[in-house]
Amino acid sequence: GENVEQHPSTLSVQEGDSAVIKCTYSDSASNYFPWYKQELGKGPQLIIDIRSNVGEKKDQRIAVTLNKTAKHFSLHITETQPEDSAVYFCAPGGGYNKLIFGAGTRLAVHP
Amino acid sequence: DTGVSQDPRHKITKRGQNVTFRCDPISEHNRLYWYRQTLGQGPEFLTYFQNEAQLEKSRLLSDRFSAERPKGSFSTLEIQRTEQGDSAMYLCASSLVGLAGGSSYNEQFFGPGTRLTVL
Numbered sequence: 567g568e569n570v571e572q573h574p575s576t577l578s579v580q581e582g583d584s585a586v587i588k589c590t591y592s593d594s595a596s597n598y599f600p601w602y603k604q605e606l607g608k609g610p611q612l613i614i615d616i617r618s619n620v621g622e623k624k625d626q627r628i629a630v631t632l633n634k635t636a637k638h639f640s641l642h643i644t645e646t647q648p649e650d651s652a653v654y655f656c657a658p659g660g661g662y663n664k665l666i667f668g669a670g671t672r673l674a675v676h677p
Numbered sequence: 678d679t680g681v682s683q684d685p686r687h688k689i690t691k692r693g694q695n696v697t698f699r700c701d702p703i704s705e706h707n708r709l710y711w712y713r714q715t716l717g718q719g720p721e722f723l724t725y726f727q728n729e730a731q732l733e734k735s736r737l738l739s740d741r742f743s744a745e746r747p748k749g750s751f752s753t754l755e756i757q758r759t760e761q762g763d764s765a766m767y768l769c770a771s772s773l774v775g776l777a778g779g780s781s782y783n784e785q786f787f788g789p790g791t792r793l794t795v796l
Contacts, residue, residue, distance in 0.1 A: 609787035
């Protein structure tokens, strides 16, 4: 089955710094690469995703880059703010089916 | 509110009891998913429906678990003879997948979850 790994498992940054989280996966058939943000007591919220025919996508302070050859994709958050503090999950999938989530990265942004 | 809703938000039960959770997906979404999340882990897939048809079940879904989506709208997840290991957050998600397969990819929108505690 699909093996999904996220690094790092925890990340602590100062407000205004950038944060990068990397996700590696094993299933070469994966063609949909989303990132979810989960705050305490809430369900995961989709923040950005990318399809396999695109190498990079940006939405304001958030970007995702994909290297399909190496089977990894990364979440980039610039100008971090305290409200970015949460757990972030990657969940590569086959486009129309179930998502396989990584174990999560706990991001703490300190004022 | 047009998001995914789940009921109840919290459930405490004693070992051996049966529990049932409900999920109301985003209106007109044809796919509905159930996931389970334990503390410090990512959500794990349990099962999903396309309209009223249950198309895939995970090996995590033992015979004590049953899910239904009778009219292709809301869904229920029942756990019989609960065990302490069933304690987790149960998440529901929905998505809209085009029948021709050429529309948007599987953007899944999650509900707030039902936190189950088995004593």
